[in-house]
Amino acid sequence: MKTIVITGASGILCSNLATDLAKKGHKIALLDLNIDKAQILANSIKSKGGKALALEVDVLNKISLEAARIEVNRIFGPCDILINGAGGNHPKATTNDQFYENIHGVECSFFNLEAEGIKFVFDLNFMGTLLPTQVFANDMVKVKNGNIINISSMNAFQPLTKIPAYSAAKAATSNFTQWLSVYFSKVGIRVNAIAPGFFLTEQNRELLTTKKGNLTARGETIIKRTPLGRFGTPEDLISTTEWLCDEASSFITGIVIPVDGGFSAYSGI
Ligand code: NAD
Numbered sequence: 001m002k003t004i005v006i007t008g009a010s011g012i013l014c015s016n017l018a019t020d021l022a023k024k025g026h027k028i029a030l031l032d033l034n035i036d037k038a039q040i041l042a043n044s045i046k047s048k049g050g051k052a053l054a055l056e057v058d059v060l061n062k063i064s065l066e067a068a069r070i071e072v073n074r075i076f077g078p079c080d081i082l083i084n085g086a087g088g089n090h091p092k093a094t095t096n097d098q099f100y101e102n103i104h105g106v107e108c109s110f111f112n113l114e115a116e117g118i119k120f121v122f123d124l125n126f127m128g129t130l131l132p133t134q135v136f137a138n139d140m141v142k143v144k145n146g147n148i149i150n151i152s153s154m155n156a157f158q159p160l161t162k163i164p165a166y167s168a169a170k171a172a173t174s175n176f177t178q179w180l181s182v183y184f185s186k187v188g189i190r191v192n193a194i195a196p197g198f199f200l201t202e203q204n205r206e207l208l209t210t211k212k213g214n215l216t217a218r219g220e221t222i223i224k225r226t227p228l229g230r231f232g233t234p235e236d237l238i239s240t241t242e243w244l245c246d247e248a249s250s251f252i253t254g255i256v257i258p259v260d261g262g263f264s265a266y267s268g269i
Pocket of ligand 1: 007008009010011012013014031032033034057058059060084085086087088089124128151152153154195196197198199200201202203204
């Protein structure tokens with residue numbers, strides 16, 4: 001039974017992972033800005049006999065992360081596995097247009113992207129992975145054993161149109177995963193990442209579906225470019241996460257695993 005710390009644990013993808021890993025008997029620390037949702041999730045896990053602890057944490061605030069580590073250590077013991085799930089995009093870092101066509105009056109073209117929005121996205125996805133690692137890997141180096149799983153994205157392999165900051169930040173997350181796997185290789189800590197393809201969540205629902213639930217043009221393009229012909233469901237991430245958490249993957253470090261229905265393999269031709 002491991003102590004697993006999950007950031008962004010109240011979110012759609014990570015709440016599912018948390019519920020599954022708790023079912024497998026692990027002790028799950030649920031770290032999120034949204035403490036109400038984290039608490040509801042902790043109660044739900046506990047009502048089924050699992051072990052969970054909800055903590056209000058900002059992954060960009062080291063003091064808040066250190067305080068969470070003290071609580072996790074006190075209640076569950078040292079962190080064995082860290083899943084860096086907090087992440088996301090921001091409208092202020094998103095262009096309206098796919099291509100620059102010199103149309104005047106376009107509000108959110110590349111030239112109007114605000115530094116504030118770009119910085120928000122970089123911080124959340126990259127610093128929000130690095131800072132929790134600096135804090136919780138302290139438990140791992142002490143015992144020369146540990147496991148870190150980052151959440152990257154398809155954007156890391158090939159940028160998607162409209163979301164330059166999110167794409168670049170997830171590319172940085174994948175790159176950091178490789179760097180960290182080498183850095184920690186002599187102290188028994190494995191570092192890998194999962195790169196989900198397209199999962200219909202609150203973050204992207206408006207981009208991919210209409211209010212009536214039909215696909216938008218972007219949603220249709222994605223499905224056409226996904227050989228398995230559908231969006232992912234949160235359950236699709238479970239087996240890969242379980243495998244990375246398990247000793248069965250003990251020789252695996254420094255990889256970024258696409259869980260994408262074949263999206264990254266398909267050129268569209
Ligand atoms: P989500 O928006 O449902 O969950 C993100 C969670 O992170 C939320 O609970 C939010 O409260 C929390 N959070 C945000 N800022 C935080 C902060 N500063 N400190 C602590 N918690 C914070 O997102 P999701 O769709 O479940 O995505 C989870 C991860 O998977 C993210 O890293 C996302 O970028 C990545 N991802 C998602 C998709 C997709 O299709 N949904 C695809 C590829 C990658």
